[in-house]
Amino acid sequence: MAIKILWIDDEIDLLKPHSLFLEKKGYETQMINNATDALEIIPNENFSAVLIDENMPGMGGLEALQKIKEIKPQLPIVMITKNEEEHIMEEAIGSHIADYLIKPVNPNQILLSLKKILDSNKIITEKAVVNYQQEFRSIAMDMMNARDFEDWRDIYKKLVFWELELENIQDTEMVKILEAQKQEANASFFKFVERNYHDWLHTEEKPVLSHTVFKDYVKPHLAKDKKTLLIMVDNLRYDQWKTIEPLFNQFYNLEKEQMYYSILPSATQYARNAFFSGLMPSQIEKRFPNEWLNDNDEGNKNQFEKEFLEDQMKRLGLGDLTTQYFKVLNSDFEKKILDEFHQYKNKNLTVIVYNFIDILSHAKTDNRIVSQMIRDDKTYRSTTKNWFENSYLLQIVKKAQEEGMKILLTTDHGTIYVRKPSQVVGDRETSTNLRYKMGRKLQYDDDDVFAIDNAEDYYLPKVNMTSKYIFAKEDIFLAYPKNYNHYVNYYKDTYQHGGVSMEEMIIPFVTLNPK
Structure with a gap:
């Protein structure tokens, strides 16, 4: 017609x-x-x-x-x-x-x-499908030949690129092929991490990790005559960053986009404390015995980030710089930072930690309406962009641009959409996280986890002599046998973190210059 x-x-x-x-x-x-x-x-x-x-x-x-x-x-x-x-x-x-x-x-x-x-949608779809079909074999070969952490960083970036390219196409079969290739990549990535993670902690051949990223990526931008805004968005995955990047581009030019690796567990208590302290978890426990809390200890596990940051800056010779630290847990405090931003603009380093995406991922689990809104990675990205587009944070970014401040944007770890349960048995002191467990008498399927018996050799706190850690692979979540069916149905198709996947471990660090 x-x-x-x-x-x-x-x-x-x-x-x-x-x-x-x-x-x-x-x-x-x-x-x-x-x-x-x-x-x-x-x-x-x-x-x-x-x-x-x-x-x-x-x-x-x-x-x-x-x-x-x-x-x-x-x-x-x-x-x-x-x-x-x-x-x-x-x-x-x-x-x-x-x-x-x-x-x-x-x-x-x-x-x-x-x-x-x-016809643009049709033409774009046809072109994207043809291009991905050509790239599919190349990515498969890259996965077979991947030898180091840089190879896996590049593979993950390619997969995210195609995920975004194919996001709005009408060819559902091609989207399924990409999802399958991503699952295959995560299976291979898990084996790579299992083989190499110990060496990363004990040799020079390692990626930038949670406890070294401040020294390697942040410190070079700090000086008496500079004003820098460090924004840490908890749970911000690389694909989510690429989705909100155009919003930053209104005010900032991209200087550099880097990636670093979250330590294990890829969870806030461990990864973010490592970021701000510049230390691995067992080192934090040793240096700050009263501030470090283990999984089953009562209290907020991340309440001393400011103190950890100040200590690290002194150790790095940055103690004479002026700093300001904020943790945003609600929109009222976010608005307060915006309204009072003129008071902070002259600090050498202003740090803002945002927990919104972490709250969003938990809401996906606990709130039925949010669960219906976020059905998959595409809707997760869309919700993230919609929040950011209407947030006070974007207005803070605009104010920072007007003041000529450089922005460093990063996260502590990512999240993964979990689909497959794996049964774990442990005593009453076993930690409750769904992507990793720490406990004494753990029983589990060896094929589903990366297990660590000697916690101290991985710089992890050892609560007792027989403590071990296990980390879930791919899109698996760890479930207890008690009330198993209820537990599985409740947590299946939710976003979790703490385990081994590209989404959780390979995370963005972005440097932006004001326009």
Whole structure:
């Protein structure tokens, strides 16, 4: 069936060759030489797009444009004009035209504009599918040949790129193929981490890890004559960063996008304390025996981040810099930081920790409405972007840009969408996290976890002589046999962290310069 186009131009007779060209390309073009008659036709016809001349006797194109939008707000309109004055373009663009062409136009220009408006989703889908099909084999080969942490960083970035490229396509089978390839990658990544994690903690051949990232990535940007804003968004995965990146681009230019690896467990208590202290968990426990709390100790496990940060800065020779630390747990305090930002702008380092995405992931588990909103990674990214777009944090970013502050944006770990339960038996002192367990008498499926018997050799606190840690692989979550079915149904298809996956462990560190 031909696609119906309405073309309004007082010199319509001169456009007959254009009309014939479009008919050969599958478009049925109805030609009208004045806007008044066109407005009578539009309510009763199903046009896919309107082409309209800006300069016509009687009712001009801009006036007609407004009236057409009142009748059919979603109808795409292409403005065609001889006038290149900026105010004409701005008025047309402000009226939400679909495209703007300068006369004289040739038939191919018209065709390209219509394809862009009407067929772009189809063309983008077809192109994306073909490109991913070509890339599929290359990624598979990369996975087979991956030898080090840099290889796995690059593989993960490629998979996220294609995840975002295919996010809105209509080819569901291709999306399933990508999901399967990502699952295969996580299975191989787990084996890679299991083989190499110990060496990362004891040799020089290692990625930047939670306890070294401040020294390696933050310290080079700090000085007496500089003002830096460090934003840590808890649970921010790389794909979520790529989704909100355009919002930052309004105010900042990307200087550098780096990745680092979360330590194990890839959980806030361990990874974020390691970030701010510059120490591994057992080292924190030794240096701060009264501040470190183990899994089953009562109290907030991350309440001394400010003190850990101050101690690390002194050890790094940065003790003379002025610092300010905030942890945002609700929108009221977020608004307070925005309102009082002028008081902090002259600090050498301002640190803001945001727990929103962590709260969101827990809400996915505990809140039925949020659970329906966040059905998969795509909707998780969308919800993250919607929050950030309307947050006070984005306004804080704008204020920081106005003050010429550099921004360092990062996280402590990511999360993974868990689907498969694996049964674990432990005593009453076993930790409760779904992606890792710490306890004495753990019974588990060896194929589902990375197990550590000698906690001290991995710089993890040893609560008693027989304590061991296990970390879930891929998209597995650890469930107790008691009330097993209820437990599984409650936590299946939720976001969890603490285990071994690319999403949890390979995380972004972004450097941004004000525009």
